[in-house]
Amino acid sequence: MKDPHAMPESSRLTARLLGPARFTCGGEEVELPGSQLPQVLALLVLGDGRPVPMDTLVEHLWPDRSGTPTIRMAQNLLSRLQTALSAVGHGGLSVKKRMITLPDADSDAAFLEVLVSEARSAQSAGDPATALATYDRALDLVNGDPLESFDGPVFTHHALLLSHLIEQSRTGRMEVLLETGDYRLALDAAHSLLVDDPLSQHATKAYMVSRYHLGDVRAASEAYMQFQKRLADELGLDPSSDLQETYTKILRGEPLAADATVKAATTEAIPHELPPPPANFVGRGIETDRIDRILRENSRAEQPTVVAINGVGGVGKSALAVHAAHRAVELFPDGQLYINLHGATPDAEPVEPGLALQRFLRSLGRRSDERYLNLEFDNRLDVEEISARFRTATSGKKILVVLDDAQDAKQIRPLIPSGSGCAVVITSRLAVTSVDNAVPIALQVLEEDSAMDLLAESTGHREIGERSGLLREIASYCGGLPLALCILSARIRTSSPVALPELLNSLRTESDRLDEFADDERCFATSLAVSIRDLESSEAGRSAVDLFRSIGLHEGTDFSVEAAAAMVARSSGEVRRRLRLLETARLVVRTEPRRFHMHDLVKLFARRLSEELPVALRREVVDRLRCFYLQSARLAHRIHDVKAVDREICGEDFDSVRAPLTTKEEAYEWLARELSNIRDLSRRALKPPFANPEFAGHLCLLAIDPLLETYSRLSDLVPLAETAANAVVEPHRPWHIHAHLSLSELHLQFMKFDTAEVHSEAAMKSAEAVGSLRQVMMVRSYKARLAMVSGDYSRAMSVIHRVIPQVRRLGFLDxxxxxxxxxxxxxxxxxFIDAAVESSTESVELAKKQGMATDNEYRFCAILNNHGFRLLRTDRWAEAHDVFADVFSILGNRGQTRSNIYAEALVGMGKVYEAGNRRSEARECWRSAADIARTLGMIDEDQWEMVVESDARNIDSLITSRNIDAWRERVRKRQLKKSDQRGERPGPPVTK
Structure with a gap:
């Protein structure tokens, strides 16, 4: 009959890791050249069929590197490993969403774990023969040190776990031999253990008992005396009371009762209280692996391991804790305790620690502590006393304790066991910081793909079909919260197909959305109300709740301390203290030192609370918020262009609260970070109950001008320009002109020339109606640019020749x-190269006369760059060098070295160096330009790699828009693309 525990000899992959590494498949050796392939395969095998994140491989193989290049290197390794496995007939790897799984694989390490578990079970069931045989099989697998062929933290961790299992096998075998009275073999086993660990009291006692039963009392006594001296010399400790009692009985010649042997009989129960594993558990691979690693390292800890999972209500803390606990059950053979402490359960009081301890002692079958199980724990002394009994009950054991939904550290601390082999997994909304050695895990919402997977699995829509679009939109409204996804999944699963669009319509309606996340037992809003209830129990908490209500009137989910302070008219210091309480309650999340974020559903809950405020107070809060954004944007706009006040966009209120902006870098950074809030605030300002179109138009235009020159994702600016254009109450206002000009420029960047022309005409009509000569000339000047970029050079030159004498006569030198x-x-x-240089030289001189070198240095540097590139065309290298050096000096002094203008100057300087055979300096300039372009989003990661691999020579075509030929090529490609869609091929673009 075939041994069920024998290592398989089939087409499955077999890994031998308990000694020198060896991989076979169907009896054939797997060829793995190099050192990295065996490491990768060993890591996957140790995953025991569980998905291994790509990041884990990267972190192990290249601990000092990260990013896309290392991911690609890992992908190449996996491809080579796939080839090696296919060569021996193995099915290969499964790679999905950067998670790697190795199916059809066995290892001696996994067999060792199974055999040790079966042997312990047989030993507990009173079947010593089976236990002994199984322990022997387990030890037969060992052929050296575990994972001795590999180095690194991951392998060291697994090697420690496997060494612990081997030690358990040797110890368990020794215990069985003592139980069966085979004292000679037990003596050999104990001696072997003492050679490896001379301070083992367990093995010392077995050695003494064996010697005593073999009639060698003197050797038993000497063993104790030597151990006592060794323990005192090395650790300064005395032997345990049990060992001392055994020594005394040996000296007296008393019989050693069965309960005094190494494995004492016990009447204690082994609890298995974990709830069933959560259904349809998806995502959380990183968090699960981290908890698994922490719990497995627990075997070497000197005190209980504590994992504290925290996060907003409904984020899936309990599901993760139970899922991780089930994965680690085999590590805690003495039992698993579970209790829901109801720290944030609606309509339920938190469980008193004393009552939880009573339950734990009952679960552990502590009959000797029966008198403690009936006490009424009304004072602190009683809790301390029963907590001490619980620590006694767990001493020397391997027990896993799951404390679900804890309220605070005061409730948790008495429930921590004392055994060094024990572990505790805590879930709570608050971050547990005062429990010693607790490892915090802040749980975030699910990523989009994981959220979609959960919804599809829970609803039975595993096959992506016609309803996938609807399901994806439904998932988006859940914001990655598992509770919200599960509530909607249950409704979808039990409703008819026609109800799905109806549900989606309710979710699209902001006022109804929050009510959809409730069923007969669960309600997301009620869950959040518990956090509000807890906060309102103190005066400081009530102030925090007032701030939370006010923040509900902020349109965005991301906000700064300064914006929150403006809304409640309080100092930033006071608001920071209130926000700290809200952060502790997981109602807000800190994203940067002075910025916070609210989940979309939490934001809806805050808005619902804000509706409880009087209308006058709500309007006051909204007006203060709008004033903050308007005046902050006004300040950023003035820093960007000190001469922009003549645009009459909005007046300055020096008494209002504003963002602390002093430099252009700070102004641009603030505008970019607040862009989504500016968009949402301006859109809401067009709607009742607090409509203010003037505010919407002013705010958008103040943000657009600086961002047009510094922001990389121009598509994000289109909604601002459209809002400004639509916000006009009366036509032909000065800022109406700028709204349409901005829209025209944005559409021009996207090569939508017809739309750009429409908006330029609208800007011209408004300028003529307003009667401002400068505005009219500004629009005419822009029309020259529009004609040039669209490829109509003849019309562009005609406009230029008409505009130049007009603006010269009016003194508009810029x-x-x-x-x-x-x-x-x-x-x-x-x-006409010489004429081009002459014209570019004239543009620089005029800009200097206008004072642009000091008033608007960014645009002045753009003009300098144009002149520099024209000089390059005539091989005037020294002059071009000086021009680009001036750009570096001006922008460097103003801290604008991470801008597209600076990158263009680097490209030009690189050409100067290349012409002078200074190749290394040229490459350095181009590489720096590529880095800036990647940072600004002007080129993507692939384009950056292409630039670097090509010695950076093609950076010019990627980031320099000053070359008109590049624009012409873009026009040509756009025309080709449109004609391909119509099924025709146009000729080359016509140059009039």
Whole structure:
């Protein structure tokens, strides 16, 4: 009959890791050249069929590197491993969403774990023969040190676990031999253990008992005396009371009763109280692996291991804790305790620690502590006393304790066991910081793909079909919260298909959305209400709740301390203290030192609470918030362009609270970070009950001008420009002109020339109606740029020749300078290089006369860059060098070295160096330009790699928009794409 515990000899992969590593498949050796392939395969085998994150491989193989390059290197290794496995007939790896699984694999390490568990079970069931045979099989697997072929923290961790299992096998075998009276073999086993660990009291007692039963009392006594001296010398400790009692009985010649042997009989129960594993558990791979690793390292700890999972209500803390606990059951053979402490359960009082301890002692079958199980624990002394009994009951044991939904550390601390082999997994909304050695795990919402997987699995829609779009939109409204996803899943699963669009319509309605996340037992809003209830128990908490209500009137989910302070008219210091309480209650999450985020559903709950405020107070809060954003944007706009006040966008209120902005870098950074809030605030300002179109238009325009020159994702600015254009109450206002000009420029960037032309005409009509000559000239100047970029050079030159004398006569030197920039670009593209340089030189001189070098240095540097590139075309390298050096000096002094203008200057300087055979300096310039372009989003990761691999020579075509030929090529490709869609091929673009 075949041994069921024998290592398989089939087409499955077999790994031998308890000694020198060896991998076989169907009896054939797996060829794994190099050192990394065996490591990767060993890591996957040790995963025991569980998915291993790609990041785990990267962290092990390249601990000092990260990012896309290392991920690709790992992917290459996996491809090579796939080839090696296929060569021996193995099915290979499964890679899904950067999680790697190795199916059809066995290892001696996994067999060892199974055999040790079966042997312990047989030993507990009173079947010593089976236990002894199984322990022998387990030890036969060992052929050296576990994982001796590998190095690294991951393998060291697994090697420690496997060494512990081997030690358990040797110890268990020794115990069985003592129980069966085979004292000679027990003596050999004890001696072997003492060679490896001379301070083992367990093995010392077995050695003494064996010697005593073999009639060698003197040797038994000497063993005790030597152990006593060794323990005192090395650790300064005395032997345990049990060992001392055994020594006394040996000296007196008294018989050693069965309960005094190494394995004493016990009447204590082994509890298995974990709830069933959560159904449809998805995601959380990183968190699960981390908890698994912490619990497995517990075997070497000197005190209980504590894992504290915290997060907002409904984020899936309990599911993760139970899931992780079930994965680690075999590590805690003495039992698993579970209790729901109801720290944040609606309509339920938190469980008193004394009552929880009573339950634990009953579960452990502590009959000797029966008198403690009936006490009424009304004072602190009683809790301390029963907590001490619980620590006694868990001393020397391996027990896992799951404390679900804890309220605070005061409730938790008495429930911590004392055994060094014990572990505790805590879930709570508050971060547990005062429990010694607790490892915090802050649980975040599920990623989009995991949320979709959970919804699809729970509803039975595993096959992606017609309803996948609806399901994905439903998942988006849940914001990655498992509780919300599970509530909606249950409704979808039990309802008819026609109810799905109805549910989706309710979710799309903001006022109804929160009510959809409730069923007969669960309610997300009620769950959040518990946090509010707990906060309102103190005066400081009530102030925090007042702030929470006010934040509900903020349109965005992300906000700064300064914005929150403006809403409640309090100091930033006071608001920070209130926000700290809200953060502790997991109602807000800190994302940066002075910024916080609210989950979408939490934000809806806050808005619902804000509706309880009087209308006048709500309007006051909204007005203060709008004033903060308007004046902060006004300050950022003024820092960007000190001469922009003549645009009459909005007046400045020096008494209002504003963001602390002093430099251009700070102004641009603030605008970019607040862009989504500015968009949401302006949109809401167009709707009742607190409509204010003037505010919406002003705020959008103040943000657009600086961002047009510094922000990489221009598509994000289109909604702002559209809102500004739609917010006009009366036509032909000064800021109406700028709204349409901004829209035209944005559409021009996307090469939508017809739409850009429409908005430029609208801007011209408003400028003429307003009667401002400068505004009219500004729009005419822009029309020259529009014609040039669209490829109509003849029309562009015609506009330029009309505009230049007009703006010169009116003294608008900055507008004249830009006309010469456009003219130089067109002349250069037509081959008139000298004329182009002359025109670009004129643009620089005019800009200097206008004072742009000090008032608007960013645009001045753009003009300098244009002149520098024209000089390059005539091989005037020294002059070009000086021009680009000026750009570096001006932008460097103002802290704008991470801008597209600076990157363009680096490209030009690289060309200067290349012409002078200074290749290394040229490459350095181009590489720096590519880094800036990647940071700004001008090029993606693949383009960056392409630039670097090509010695950075093609960076010009990627980030430099000053070359008109590049624009023409973009126009041509766009025309080709449109004609392909129509099924025709156009000729080359016509140049008039």
């Amino acid at each position: 507008l004249e300078a830009w006309q010469h920039v456009f003219k130089s670009l067109i002349l250069d593209s037509r081959g």
